[in-house]
Amino acid sequence: MRGGDGILGVRSSARSPEANSPKIRTQFLGRREKWLVILGVALHAIYMLSIFDIYFKTPIVHGMEPVTPRFSAPAKRLVLLVADGLRADKFFEPDSNGSYRAPFLRSVIKERGRWGVSHARPPTESRPGHVSIIAGFYEDPSAVTKGWKANPVEFDSVFNRSRHTFAFGSPDIIPIFCGALEHSTWNSYPHEYEDFATDASFLDEWSLDQFEGLLNRSKEDVKLKQLLQQDNLVVFLHLLGCDSNGHAHRPYSTIYLNNVRVVDQIAERVYNLVQNYFKDNSTAFVFTADHGMSDKGSHGDGHPSNTDTPLVAWGAGVRPPVRTFENHHHENTVRFVDDHVHDMPTPADWGLNGFERQDVNQADIAPLMSTLVGLPCPVNSVGNLPLGFVNLSKPFKPLNDYSFVLDQIEHLISISDYEAAKMLSENLRSLALEGLHYFQTYDWFQLMTVISLGYLGWMVYLMVHVLQEYTSLPRKFFQNDQSVYLQTNTKKIYFLGCLLMGLVCVILLVEHSPPLYHAYFAMTIFLWVRIFREYRFLRALWSYMLGKEIRYFAKLLAKLLASFIVSVFVLEILVKSFMDRKIYTWIFLIIGVFASVYLQYSMPWGSGLPVFVWLACWFLSIFTLMPAEIPDNTKLVVSSGFMIVIIGVASRYLDMYSRESKFWLSLTHEVQKSKSNIIFLFQVLLVAFSAVMVPLSTYRRTEKQELLVLHQVINWSIAGISIVLPLFSPTGLLSRLTSIFLGFAPAFLLLSIGYEAVFYGALALALMAWILFENAYLHISQTSKSSSSTSAMEDDLILESNERCLRLSDMRIPLAFMVFFNIAFFGTGNFASIASFEISSVYRFITIFNPFLMAALLIFKLLIPFMLVVCTFTAITKMVKVPLLGCYFLVIICSDIMTVHFFFLVRNTGSWMEIGNSISHFGIMSAQVVFVLLLFAVTTLYTKHIQIRSSKRHSRKHM
Incomplete structure (x- = not known):
């Protein structure tokens, strides 16, 4: 529920007096955001199929008769x-x-x-x-x-x-x-x-x-x-x-x-x-x-x-x-x-x-x-x-077509000039294949234009929604112009949209276009109709910017351009990383230096935290230098299990003995020690037990023996129990994230064959570095704002009881999420390649060929690093007090910028490796909106009860 001077309160009061009811406000927001999610899933599913119509149409043969050979078969x-x-x-x-x-x-x-x-x-x-x-x-x-x-x-x-x-x-x-x-x-x-x-x-x-x-x-x-x-x-x-x-x-x-x-x-x-x-x-x-x-x-x-x-x-x-x-x-x-x-x-x-x-x-x-x-x-x-x-x-x-070329071929055969007939046949065959290629790409320009406009419309519509629901702009507009959110007459807009769609449908029917073509056009037209429906808000946004002093306008424009350039630059680097994963090595080497230097302003070097952030980022940078083909190394997997235990124990120690430190204040929480200690010890034992089961299960396979039923039962039990335990852990940010880290570790270890087990621990350390950076950024921003004028607090309007409005500087959180999400893709291999799935990693759970269960285990292993990233992202939004859904929508916009880039990089010519990779890159990014949404739905079970501790000295009341 959003109350007070919240965005919804502004919009609702402008529309009708009854809309000020908390119940009505909550239902309205729920409906609109669910609608956006459904629309996004449908749009990406439909547009993802468009590459097959644009580049890879399979011709359906109607009425073509087989050609009977004109010679005696040499073989029976x-x-x-x-x-x-x-x-x-x-x-x-x-x-x-x-x-x-x-x-x-x-x-x-x-x-x-x-x-x-x-x-x-x-x-x-x-x-x-x-x-x-x-x-x-x-x-x-x-x-x-x-x-x-x-x-x-x-x-x-x-x-x-x-x-x-x-x-x-x-x-x-x-x-x-x-x-x-x-x-x-x-x-x-x-x-x-x-x-x-x-x-x-x-x-x-x-x-x-x-x-x-x-x-x-x-x-x-x-x-x-x-x-x-x-x-x-x-x-x-x-x-x-x-x-x-x-x-x-x-x-x-x-x-x-x-x-x-x-x-x-x-x-x-x-x-x-x-x-x-x-x-x-x-x-x-x-x-x-x-x-x-x-x-x-x-x-x-x-x-x-x-x-x-x-x-x-x-x-x-x-x-x-x-x-x-x-x-x-x-x-x-x-x-x-x-x-x-x-x-x-x-x-x-x-x-x-x-x-x-x-x-x-x-x-x-x-x-x-x-x-x-x-x-x-x-x-x-x-x-x-x-x-x-x-x-x-x-x-x-x-050949079975009556054309001039075939007549020539027949003539050459009749005079026994077989070489000339053969050459003419090969030329005709080449022309036929060129015709096939022309048919496959016949609608290229038309569909590329429609799909590109559709993606652009979706991003604009989503950005408008974020500005309306999660920023302080609506309150500022409402003060200047109360007509911004008055119910407008949209009948003309919808009528023109339906008229345009009807005209397009008639043209497509006349051309006998496939049903998906209608879906492409309908989705694109619908999105732009929805955008024009918000023309009052867009007009108010433009008037607001033009109405400011030239100095303020120039400053605002500079901030917007700087934010846009930095965001696109980061996203383009991520696009490039799909072709060269070693880019992440340079990313985290640079991040390690800059983040540690920034932290020294709020955390002295003597605390060791800037050094920890530096080393954590550099440790993670190693893995994208390693070969994508993971070599078997059971000893390394076992060692990684004990490394994970050490990380968990260190995190637990900090949670228990750093409660009053200003560096850890937001990360700790009061807990029931007896209950939390039992859960923690049980999780540590399960991680150690899984590390022991790794060599025992591997030995059976290397000796060409069937995996014992007892081993399978133990492995399944360890993985299943450990995943459930984080649900009962303490709700402090550091406590819950540590429990999640230990909870997924046994399953990941049992599904690992080499250095990817070490990557799991390295990723967790880097995510902790991200949390420390955001904690320091929060501390610095609160300190600086406490000395600024009250007018500077306008951006801190309350959306919910624990949330504030999004600011331009908050764009760093979705961008950091994109970086960590992609390092989870490429940290232990080339996820964008079909051949990156390591099937031998499931043999500690099942050896009998079962494609669906094996695929499910492989996908689950690949999801575990993503779940750590999403849980950390959710915890950070709670710590910084920004709306999770608002940041999620910004993540989707970032993903779609990359999707459009990959859409134009899809190829149907060149080497077959280039063709396959271009398709998989586009497919991965296009599916990410659904993928991330499902991860948010799953991780909500683990993160919805996370509580952030604060004190009077480090918090201030929002007005």
Whole structure:
């Protein structure tokens, strides 16, 4: 409730006498702020989807008929082997003894087939990779919103065109492509088989056993045997072992490297089974991988370790090896719409420089398979047929359009000028891909303009709300002009808004625009209508500034410009930090020096507090110099547990013995010692116990043993109990924040694998430095104002019983929050990269593959540092007595300034890593409004009862 000379009191009294009621005032504020939050969530959700319409539209194929090949199929059947998560270098390179891990497939490369590197495109995940291999196109990134499980746009595939498809493998892949396919026979193992604590190569053996069992059953099943003798058949074996072992043990581990040998043996056994069963030499074989694996055991981004996968093809229709007599490197000259050219020389230790290499884009594998088995190319395919792989007497022509160019091609074919026909076909294909790119970006300017105006309108509307509800401006305006908050006639504004929206809707309907286009325009128009509705307030603001003396006006304008420039400068540095996280090292080195120098004005160096702030900031600056790929270091995690205990004990000591110090006055609170001591000791014991459980749980995994049920129960219990305990801790600022810090520490330790556990303690120390700085700033400002004139107190109007109006200098709090919030993003890795999630950190809680629970644990670990930042931010607003929601809205404005910048940095050209990172940067910032809101809702449980201690000497009554 806001009373007295509060903002709402001014507005309500101007509108109606009845509005002075406290009940009415409280309900009004609640409704408006809830409305703003809902509007913000909806706006960011809708606008975040706009990048898919602007940059990455997937064409929906209507009425396009498949093109039947005009040649006899060289193969009756195709065997596709996909080793999930197999890196190209680990497949081709020798081991430490100089022996190659895939002797059979190397013999294929040298004696009967072709080889190369298949270049995947981000996101390098299993579902998009298999879509690219089997369907020949790069899936719409919006498929991630459905968890890579459902098709956002139905597409054609090699499996669809086959007479029958036999598929065996993972339950996460096989049902996606064969679950609704009537002409298919498939099976998958249960999810429980995917245990990261064991060697997962047995999953590959399972797929082989299923295929072998199929051939054995056909000896007694006449119908099955007849089906197997047909043409246009596809056999698909999904081999998940390398992916699971890469996640659990890393791609340089013995288990992963041995799994490479296993898939090579499976390829040999499949080849022998097929040759012995069919005996017609009419089978084509393709061996590849959907994506690779980074050194840290993850994938998803555009790093070569994730995009470079092996490709080996042999059998019917495949060209034999081509020998080269010099260090020859075949550059992949086939480009996709991003004009990306792969140029990775063949390493000498692969031992394959004497055999011609044919690199392909991953989408090129689909037309290759279709050609080999004589199937129409999938109609969604954007792949190019890699002619270096096929051995045909006639050129392949997947064209079916009657145009002048095609007539020329037909003529060239009729006169047997195949080379000229091939060149003309490639030119036409390039034009078709350029047309596809044009279609994908057709509405670029229109949508960019609308979305940009929408973001600008949202920020202006939010700023108007902050000025109206959380500053002293309304009182000053009301004194000069009582018509500022009179109920205005907004019917004309709404009528013009509806008229404009109706006109836009008609135009969009005529152009057959998607429904989301209507949402983009409607949101933008609605926001600007709401802004024009506040024209009386904006007019009063302008008149207020112009009505001041020139000296005062110049001073006010200078303050506004300085605040704006500093804010934008800080936010632009944060934007740059998404590309180079080492920027935070310089930020905290500089902050440490300036903050400690500032503190000496209220806290002498002899107190040790300026030195503490200096060292805390410098300690935190170390972590953004460390590698994003966190190395395993169990001893460091255990040591971090005891460091956390020491920090908690030191904080507890200060809380108990520094109550009367002017430096700690606002941070301490009277507590019931017996109760608080028991809770504190229990929390310390849980942190120490979790540090002990870290090596015990890790030992089981390193020994390739299942995690004991007892260990799982203990770990879950420690994490769960410790999170609840802060709710019962004392309500003093320092007491409650210390309890929150200790409460989340056990869960964070159990989810840590290396130096990120140290980062948790370093972040807490830096947050304490922030609190000390704000405490000193409060002390200095109160001392300076006590000697100033009473007119200078106008800005301290009471909003609520414990709050004052926001001032321009309070902008430092949202900016500091943005810095700490982003260091929580990047302090232990590159959160903006898809591949930064360290899945091995969940193995102390669960080892059986469960994507939803594992993802939940990963997200929870990443949220813990953010929760510390948000709890500290909330406590500081209470200590400084500024409105939390007002500061929250300023945080959202800062976030949206960065969001707009990232919106213009989204790319659909260049390297695939650049494309993926630009999307993730925009997505992270756009979702931050919802993300921060959810964190505030959760942390309110811990911070709503925090009480700030004050004395008569350090407080003054607001008038």
